[in-house]
Amino acid sequence: MPIQTRRERERAERERLIMTAARELAEAEGWDAVTTRRLAAEIEYSQPVLYSHFKGKSAIAAAVVVQGCADLAAEPASARAEARGVRESPAAVAETYMSFARRRSALYAAMCTPLVNLPFATEEAPEPVRAAFGELFAAVQPIAAEGDDPDLLTETFWTGLHGPATPMRSGRLPEHAHERRLALLIGRFAGGGAPAAADGGRPHGRRHRATGL
Template identity: 50%
Template sequence: MSAISERRERERAQRHQLIVTAARDLAEAEGWEAVTTRRLAERVEYSQPVLYSHFAGKDAIVSAVALDGMGELADHLRRAREAAGPGQVLRAVCRAYLDFAAERPALYQAMFVLPTDLEFGSAETPAPLREAFGEFVDCFPPDDERRELLAEVVWSALHGMAVLSDSRRIPAAGQEDRLDLLVGRIAVS
């Protein structure tokens, strides 16, 4: 690859990331309904055709934001798991997940609520998705043949807690009790 081609590819990657970051910032500030190609084009100071040269539309932008978020989530969960004391790994990872969802609601929506083309549990699953799920799997003993199943159940329960709490369908005040119940029941199984 020539130096010119490398530079163009680098500039394209930078534009791509600029668009993703702008979409995420706009969604966190005003919600996903405010994220339009027109507003993004204004925000990043590129024309709409330039945006469409990177993304087919808003769904593709949401997918790119979600993929970035999954990498961040995996790192966040890994740090929590590695910092946890003995017997506290599962609770630390669960707490970190709920904190992540509460602190980044628009990003969480892109990752788990809005439609995307990201697929879990298939040969095409991107590495950041596998890594985030792997942090839950790593909370369970390597010799437990149910560890992936346990990880799925924990993740599903946490997702329900995060979404129901965010939408105020369950009171935020009970989150720690729900977390203690979940971890207590799963840890003894």
């Protein structure tokens, strides 16, 4: 194996170990516990080694989020594939999204706080982030009413999901009302609105901000 290839693989493995340690520590104790000093002790690397891969805690958290968004895109994609018809797709995606937010709470917290300075619903977002938003767009766009802006509809759908996820995790919204809350949101999206036009209902000449399509 060429020396350069081996070094690249070793570097990638170190980065994977750092991100895994950061995610596991955040899941156990919260992101406040994730420091370069603590990570160095956890994985037995020196702090200069960590800084040779990431500029600091926010860069590590951003890498964890980008990696996690690939999973966040894959799960709704499976849910959409199994949904029976376009009007069931938003419900399936919403349930999967909320399940992800609850199961991967540390990752979701990093996604939705100033800890990570990543663009989300823009063409500048990393590909896994755009893919995750693209799944939301794919679920909502077919049920857009004539004249609706699919981009804005997707953003509204996302904020409707994101809104309850964080305060519910902190106890500010009652857990027992989660299913009713989700059903109310889905009813507003899947229950009304005519099927989109054959061209997808997008304004001509405009690229979808989340997917870049």
